[in-house]
Amino acid sequence: MTTQTSSPTIILIPGHWLGAWAWEDVLGHLRTEHAGAVAITLPGLDGDDPDRATRTLDDQADAILDAITRLEASGDQPTTIVAHSGANAPVSLVLDRHPELVHRVVWVDSGPVADGSVFAPDIPEAVTELPLPPFDVLAQQASLEGLSTAVLERFRARAVPEPAPVLRQPVELTNDARRTVRTTLVCCSIPSAQVLELAKAGHSMFAEVANLERLDVIDLPTGHWPMWSRPRDLAEVIRSEVARTD
Structure with a gap:
């Protein structure tokens, strides 16, 4: 499932349990500013895919690279990737494999992972997927600040369980050039000063x-899902970062 405009330059990638639909409000504001963008659903997060529970991080990274290819990205015309939360693992793989195709990566309440990282190494082999937990449990892991009851109901209704292979696969990174890609951290649930200190x-x-060799940080105070709590402001941040050449 892909939502797109006629001249895309930005790929928006949602985090765990989410599909392209999660970016609808942000896309609306980006289009108002005449910025081309696409939002993609990663393999394993399409509820209509009968094999989704078997999808891996490699499948997700390949899907991102396929989207970049469709945009005809190159070293002369690279793409900006906007990655939210748990999209950090497949996007880190993409940056490792083809850093030359990415103009800038904008991490939304997220950031790059290190070599060898595993999101949930202790998941039992018998477990095939991780459903969206109850919100009282989720709130202990990530801030729900700014999300209305209606938004939470939509989140619950549209969320797709995360495939277990994605959660237990180690991230293998070998290319230090990934650290030279222009990077922006959009810090929402944790202030940038604290992120840098950590x-x-x-x-x-x-x-x-x-x-990271070329890092910028921006504070956008809200909860962990700013595409719903502050979509207009997040779209403006993305638009500004895409326009930068430094």
Whole structure:
């Protein structure tokens, strides 16, 4: 499932349990600004795919690269990737394999992962997928600030369980050039000063941030899903970052 405009330059990738639909509000604002964009649903998160529970991180990375190819990205005309939350693992793989095709990566309450990272290494082999947990449980892991009851109901109704192979597959990274790609951290549920402090301290979730060579940080205070709580503001941040050449 893909939502697109006639001249896309941006690929928006949602995090766990989400499809392209999660970016609808942001896309509406981006189009108002005449910026081309596509939002994609990663393999394993299409509820109509009968084999979705078997999809892997490699499948997801390949799907992102396929989208870049469709945009005819090249070293002279690279694409901007906007990645939310759990999209960080497949996007890190893409940056490792083809950094020359990415003009900038905008991490939305997210960031690059380190070599060897595994999202959920302790998931039993018998488990095939991870459904969206109850919101009281989810709120202990990620901020729900700014989400109305209607938004939460839509989230629950449209969420697709995350394939277990995606969650237990180690991320293998070998190309240091991934760290030279222009990078913007959009910090929402954790202030940028704290993120940078944690990165400097070697915190496992943020350690790779300390290795980035061209890094910008932007604070957009809200919960973990700013595409719903502050879609207009997030679209403006994306538009501004896409336009930058430094």
